[in-house]
Amino acid sequence: MGESAMSKSERPVRVLGLEASCDETAAAVLDGQGRIMAEAVLSQEAEHARFGGVVPEIAARAHLAALPGLAARVLDKAGLGYGDLTAVAGTAGPGLIGGLIVGSGFAKGVAIARGIPFFAINHLEGHALTARIPGLLDQPPPAFPYLLLLLSGGHCQCVAVEGVGRYRRLGTTLDDAVGEAFDKAAKMLGLPWPGGPHLERLAAQGDASVVALPRPLLGRQGCDFSWSGLKTAVAQRVAKGDARAEDIAAGFQAAVAAVLADRAAHALAMFPAATAVVVAGGVAANGAVRAALARAAAARGVPMLAPPLRLCTDNAVMIAWAAVERLHAGLPADSLGHAPRPRWPLEELLSGLAPI
Numbered sequence: 001m002g003e004s005a006m007s008k009s010e011r012p013v014r015v016l017g018l019e020a021s022c023d024e025t026a027a028a029v030l031d032g033q034g035r036i037m038a039e040a041v042l043s044q045e046a047e048h049a050r051f052g053g054v055v056p057e058i059a060a061r062a063h064l065a066a067l068p069g070l071a072a073r074v075l076d077k078a079g080l081g082y083g084d085l086t087a088v089a090g091t092a093g094p095g096l097i098g099g100l101i102v103g104s105g106f107a108k109g110v111a112i113a114r115g116i117p118f119f120a121i122n123h124l125e126g127h128a129l130t131a132r133i134p135g136l137l138d139q140p141p142p143a144f145p146y147l148l149l150l151l152s153g154g155h156c157q158c159v160a161v162e163g164v165g166r167y168r169r170l171g172t173t174l175d176d177a178v179g180e181a182f183d184k185a186a187k188m189l190g191l192p193w194p195g196g197p198h199l200e201r202l203a204a205q206g207d208a209s210v211v212a213l214p215r216p217l218l219g220r221q222g223c224d225f226s227w228s229g230l231k232t233a234v235a236q237r238v239a240k241g242d243a244r245a246e247d248i249a250a251g252f253q254a255a256v257a258a259v260l261a262d263r264a265a266h267a268l269a270m271f272p273a274a275t276a277v278v279v280a281g282g283v284a285a286n287g288a289v290r291a292a293l294a295r296a297a298a299a300r301g302v303p304m305l306a307p308p309l310r311l312c313t314d315n316a317v318m319i320a321w322a323a324v325e326r327l328h329a330g331l332p333a334d335s336l337g338h339a340p341r342p343r344w345p346l347e348e349l350l351s352g353l354a355p356i
């Protein structure tokens with residue numbers, strides 16, 4: 001029987017995922033086993049760089065301009081047409097409202113046009129489940145439950161991942177996200193935006209023991225984060241003018257890595273059932289951070305796992321995969337009336353689930 005003669009329910013699973021919640025426009029198609037049939041990410045970094053950060057209005061317009069062409073290219077690469085899709089997923093929060101409206105609105109349009117289910121995906125759920133895509137890691141994917149450390153320019157959280165749709169935030173930042181702290185420290189040191197990778201390169205030339213910087217909340221109960229005191233200390237040291245930029249960078253990076261490792265250790269103590277520590281977000285690219293977190297995980301006898309970098313940062317594979325996980329878990333699709341949510345705590349996904 002040819003595919004065209006099959007009924008809708010017999011068609012092979014093909015999920016289009018769309019991501020436009022911040023400054024990356026992304027599309028991906030996955031099959032029911034999580035095989036990535038095609039994917040693409042367009043970064044808007046160049047559009048925002050001269051403003052030293054993401055400008056929401058520019059981001060929304062750029063998503064609007066880029067998404068239709070990007071989705072068409074990704075489908076083409078996968079050898080599919082819109083008619084072959086069995087579901088469509090769009091990031092519906094948290095994030096910048098303009099981009100969320102563009103991404104999830106486009107996904108709803110596809111759902112209406114093709115009569116297929118629409119999934120309104122929580123961006124954080126996407127990050128939380130990425131490491132489970134079969135074949136992604138050089139070891140078996142993590143089984144539930146595991147600890148997620150989400151360390152990006154927009155997020156800084158410890159999350160207990162207990163199942164699909166079942167997440168508990170154990171700790172979060174009281175001020176900036178850790179990537180933001182990297183970017184601000186880098187700016188003070190005269191580096192271009194986004195400064196994290198530049199700061200890491202500068203730190204490699206420096207000596208972390210020369211400039212002692214505070215380690216906010218180190219040893220404190222719980223696993224919240226705070227970076228403002230460290231940021232202020234960097235500003236003061238730069239203003240004083242008595243230290244080399246590379247030593248300040250190295251001192252800053254060492255302080256961040258030590259705090260993250262301490263917070264991860266506390267999170268594991270709060271969540272002893274965790275079978276692994278999964279790291280996601282752009283800051284997971286940082287070698288010193290990764291090494292410190294790997295040590296903290298090993299001290300509790302669990303592995304630290306990080307998806308390949310391109311899937312650690314914002315992408316649409318994770319959005320399509322979250323929909324595949326939801327389909328497999330028997331969770332329902334979302335209403336076309338689902339409104340995008342700039343704030344959307346992960347715990348609120350639980351309300352749609354049956355109690356265990």
Ligand code: KG4
Binds near residue numbers: 286
């Ligand atoms: O996950 P991501 O690409 O985007 C979101 O914020 O959603 O993370 C970007 C952040 C930026 O703040 C960037 O400076 C930081 O990750 N980053 C790094 C490194 N690479 C990216 N921070 C420290 N060291 C790095 N190597």
Ligand code: ZN
Binds near residue numbers: 123127152313314
């Ligand atoms: Zn993200």
